[in-house]
Amino acid sequence: MHTQTLTRSSPPTPREFGVGARITLAVMSSDYIRILLGALAETDATGLDIETDDVSTWIAGDEQRITEYIAALIAAASRGGEHVTASVLFSRGCPGEISCELPPGGTTLVSEVPSVPLTGVTASAQWALYPLDDHGSPEREADHMRDIYEAIDRAKANGSYVRSDHYVTRLSGDVATILETVAGGWVLAGRTVSHVTTHVTISVNSPSAGAVR
Amino acid sequence: MHTQTLTRSSPPTPREFGVGARITLAVMSSDYIRILLGALAETDATGLDIETDDVSTWIAGDEQRITEYIAALIAAASRGGEHVTASVLFSRGCPGEISCELPPGGTTLVSEVPSVPLTGVTASAQWALYPLDDHGSPEREADHMRDIYEAIDRAKANGSYVRSDHYVTRLSGDVATILETVAGGWVLAGRTVSHVTTHVTISVNSPSAGAVR
Numbered sequence: 514m515h516t517q518t519l520t521r522s523s524p525p526t527p528r529e530f531g532v533g534a535r536i537t538l539a540v541m542s543s544d545y546i547r548i549l550l551g552a553l554a555e556t557d558a559t560g561l562d563i564e565t566d567d568v569s570t571w572i573a574g575d576e577q578r579i580t581e582y583i584a585a586l587i588a589a590a591s592r593g594g595e596h597v598t599a600s601v602l603f604s605r606g607c608p609g610e611i612s613c614e615l616p617p618g619g620t621t622l623v624s625e626v627p628s629v630p631l632t633g634v635t636a637s638a639q640w641a642l643y644p645l646d647d648h649g650s651p652e653r654e655a656d657h658m659r660d661i662y663e664a665i666d667r668a669k670a671n672g673s674y675v676r677s678d679h680y681v682t683r684l685s686g687d688v689a690t691i692l693e694t695v696a697g698g699w700v701l702a703g704r705t706v707s708h709v710t711t712h713v714t715i716s717v718n719s720p721s722a723g724a725v726r
Numbered sequence: 727m728h729t730q731t732l733t734r735s736s737p738p739t740p741r742e743f744g745v746g747a748r749i750t751l752a753v754m755s756s757d758y759i760r761i762l763l764g765a766l767a768e769t770d771a772t773g774l775d776i777e778t779d780d781v782s783t784w785i786a787g788d789e790q791r792i793t794e795y796i797a798a799l800i801a802a803a804s805r806g807g808e809h810v811t812a813s814v815l816f817s818r819g820c821p822g823e824i825s826c827e828l829p830p831g832g833t834t835l836v837s838e839v840p841s842v843p844l845t846g847v848t849a850s851a852q853w854a855l856y857p858l859d860d861h862g863s864p865e866r867e868a869d870h871m872r873d874i875y876e877a878i879d880r881a882k883a884n885g886s887y888v889r890s891d892h893y894v895t896r897l898s899g900d901v902a903t904i905l906e907t908v909a910g911g912w913v914l915a916g917r918t919v920s921h922v923t924t925h926v927t928i929s930v931n932s933p934s935a936g937a938v939r
Contacts, residue, residue: 598752
């Protein structure tokens with residue numbers, strides 16, 4: 514049964530594999546509704562399914578388009594200079610809800626690491642990466658620690674790494690570079706682990722930026 | 727070595743065990759600085775260590791005090807009627823940063839489920855619970871699925887459960903009840919799993935509340 518699922522001729526699509534994200538975008542301005550609706554209207558959503566509720570906006574599609582979209586949306590909401598925070602959850606490998614029912618075609622999905630054009634908007638961020646399902650195998654556990662270290666090495670190489678802190682890794686730089694780091698770690702860990710989530714909180718134009726490192 | 731660490735006479739304290747939280751609180755008002763500083767000033771921080779940076783506020787102490795504090799802080803920021811969002815991360819069992827170095831005295835910490843007085847402020851929320859380290863044991867994996875189901879049963883019993891959704895469980899009700907559900911799941915999963923994190927995004931006074939379920 515298990516080997517048979519690996520022999521399906523085509524791998525699952527990102528949608529079948531439960532690839533998607535949620536973003537909660539907050540604008541610290543009494544004009545926030547106009548700013549948020551403007552940012553949503555001007556951000557290219559080609560190839561994505563998008564649904565907004567009263568807590569977050571859900572985005573489904575492939576990793577590259579989801580990551581580009583989130584970077585562009587945060588940048589669009591921030592360009593007027595207001596203080597903006599964004600909490601983003603990326604998930605893959607759990608297309609069901611509580612129990613993760615994977616489609617036929619394999620237990621992992623190998624995807625390219627997203628590449629995002631610079632936005633010109635700089636931010637600070639706190640990031641956590643969770644490889645959730647290693648099927649109880651010590652080899653897989655070693656793989657996922659290797660993936661986490663690789664993700665952090667990539668963050669150092671692209672300049673977004675600041676330091677580790679309680680429960681999170683602190684990042685800074687262009688919103689695009691921060692999201693490349695976050696989505697890159699998520700995609701890389703997903704090469705050996707089925708169910709991977711990652712959470713990042715991004716802060717732009719904070720009045721306390723500069724006062725802290 | 728492993729059994730010896732289990733024979734230490736006293737269990738680790740919550741601080742030694744890395745019990746803590748981060749909250750990013752956003753107020754959708756041009757008066758947000760006054761509202762946030764007012765909420766921080768009026769919320770009782772007895773027994774807690776609190777540090778604010780440009781992305782979030784870090785809170786360390788025991789589970790009961792952390793949970794009470796977060797509920798009171800969100801309620802205080804929301805009472806003026808502004809739209810408020812809060813993204814909260816609770817963590818336990820990873821007192822180091824990337825690698826989780828547990829103190830001597832055991833690999834789990836059994837704590838009481840927090841109980842929080844009602845705030846009178848109602849909210850919607852999206853919640854994810856991550857039992858991260860089951861030491862590669864199938865029995866522990868079964869334990870942690872049992873813990874997640876128990877956490878959801880508790881959310882149904884206290885009335886905060888709405889439904890499962892992509893990657894998250896939707897909750898609603900008094901901010902205190904939502905946080906009891908979230909912190910309760912975190913503490914319960916922590917009885918069998920060392921490293922447990924949970925993330926919740928809470929939305930109060932949303933102009934789109936009522937338009938969606």
